Amino acid sequence: VRLTEPLSMGWCLECHREPEKYLRPNEEVTTMGYLHTEGFLEENLNRIRQEGIRPPTNCSACHY
Incomplete structure:
Protein backbone atom coordinates (compact mmCIF):
# COMPACT_ATOMS: atom_id res chain seq x y z
CA VAL A 1 0.00 0.00 0.00
CA ARG A 2 1.31 3.44 -0.87
CA LEU A 3 -0.01 6.98 -0.92
CA THR A 4 -0.59 8.08 -4.52
CA GLU A 5 -2.67 11.20 -3.82
CA PRO A 6 -2.41 13.76 -1.03
CA LEU A 7 -5.07 13.46 1.64
CA SER A 8 -6.09 17.08 1.18
CA MET A 9 -9.43 18.84 0.94
CA GLY A 10 -8.89 19.28 -2.80
CA TRP A 11 -8.60 15.53 -3.25
CA CYS A 12 -11.84 14.92 -1.32
CA LEU A 13 -13.71 17.71 -3.08
CA GLU A 14 -12.70 16.41 -6.51
CA CYS A 15 -14.62 13.22 -5.79
CA HIS A 16 -17.56 14.98 -4.13
CA ARG A 17 -17.99 17.37 -7.05
CA GLU A 18 -17.92 14.62 -9.71
CA PRO A 19 -19.02 11.41 -7.96
CA GLU A 20 -19.92 9.74 -11.26
CA LYS A 21 -16.20 9.34 -11.95
CA TYR A 22 -15.42 7.68 -8.62
CA LEU A 23 -18.40 5.66 -7.37
CA ARG A 24 -17.89 1.92 -6.99
CA PRO A 25 -20.29 -0.88 -6.16
CA ASN A 26 -20.73 -0.98 -2.37
CA GLU A 27 -18.96 -4.35 -2.15
CA GLU A 28 -15.90 -2.91 -3.94
CA VAL A 29 -15.32 0.17 -1.76
CA THR A 30 -12.30 -1.35 -0.02
CA ALA A 61 -19.46 18.37 6.03
CA CYS A 62 -16.08 17.37 7.51
CA HIS A 63 -15.09 20.28 9.74
CA TYR A 64 -17.69 20.50 12.50
Whole structure:
Protein backbone atom coordinates (compact mmCIF):
# COMPACT_ATOMS: atom_id res chain seq x y z
CA VAL A 1 0.00 0.00 0.00
CA ARG A 2 1.31 3.44 -0.87
CA LEU A 3 -0.01 6.98 -0.92
CA THR A 4 -0.59 8.08 -4.52
CA GLU A 5 -2.67 11.20 -3.82
CA PRO A 6 -2.41 13.76 -1.03
CA LEU A 7 -5.07 13.46 1.64
CA SER A 8 -6.09 17.08 1.18
CA MET A 9 -9.43 18.84 0.94
CA GLY A 10 -8.89 19.28 -2.80
CA TRP A 11 -8.60 15.53 -3.25
CA CYS A 12 -11.84 14.92 -1.32
CA LEU A 13 -13.71 17.71 -3.08
CA GLU A 14 -12.70 16.41 -6.51
CA CYS A 15 -14.62 13.22 -5.79
CA HIS A 16 -17.56 14.98 -4.13
CA ARG A 17 -17.99 17.37 -7.05
CA GLU A 18 -17.92 14.62 -9.71
CA PRO A 19 -19.02 11.41 -7.96
CA GLU A 20 -19.92 9.74 -11.26
CA LYS A 21 -16.20 9.34 -11.95
CA TYR A 22 -15.42 7.68 -8.62
CA LEU A 23 -18.40 5.66 -7.37
CA ARG A 24 -17.89 1.92 -6.99
CA PRO A 25 -20.29 -0.88 -6.16
CA ASN A 26 -20.73 -0.98 -2.37
CA GLU A 27 -18.96 -4.35 -2.15
CA GLU A 28 -15.90 -2.91 -3.94
CA VAL A 29 -15.32 0.17 -1.76
CA THR A 30 -12.30 -1.35 -0.02
CA THR A 31 -10.91 -3.28 -3.01
CA MET A 32 -7.37 -2.13 -3.66
CA GLY A 33 -6.60 -1.78 -7.35
CA TYR A 34 -10.27 -1.75 -8.34
CA LEU A 35 -10.82 -1.10 -12.05
CA HIS A 36 -14.06 0.36 -13.35
CA THR A 37 -16.04 -1.74 -15.79
CA GLU A 38 -16.90 -0.57 -19.29
CA GLY A 39 -19.95 1.69 -19.11
CA PHE A 40 -19.37 2.58 -15.46
CA LEU A 41 -19.96 6.30 -16.05
CA GLU A 42 -23.53 5.80 -17.32
CA GLU A 43 -24.20 3.26 -14.56
CA ASN A 44 -22.98 5.71 -11.95
CA LEU A 45 -25.06 8.57 -13.37
CA ASN A 46 -28.14 6.34 -13.12
CA ARG A 47 -27.23 5.32 -9.57
CA ILE A 48 -26.76 8.96 -8.56
CA ARG A 49 -30.24 9.81 -9.89
CA GLN A 50 -31.93 6.73 -8.41
CA GLU A 51 -30.34 6.96 -4.96
CA GLY A 52 -30.32 10.76 -4.76
CA ILE A 53 -26.57 10.85 -4.15
CA ARG A 54 -25.44 14.41 -3.43
CA PRO A 55 -22.08 14.47 -1.66
CA PRO A 56 -21.63 17.60 0.45
CA THR A 57 -19.04 20.15 -0.63
CA ASN A 58 -19.43 22.63 2.20
CA CYS A 59 -16.77 22.96 4.89
CA SER A 60 -19.04 21.78 7.70
CA ALA A 61 -19.46 18.37 6.03
CA CYS A 62 -16.08 17.37 7.51
CA HIS A 63 -15.09 20.28 9.74
CA TYR A 64 -17.69 20.50 12.50
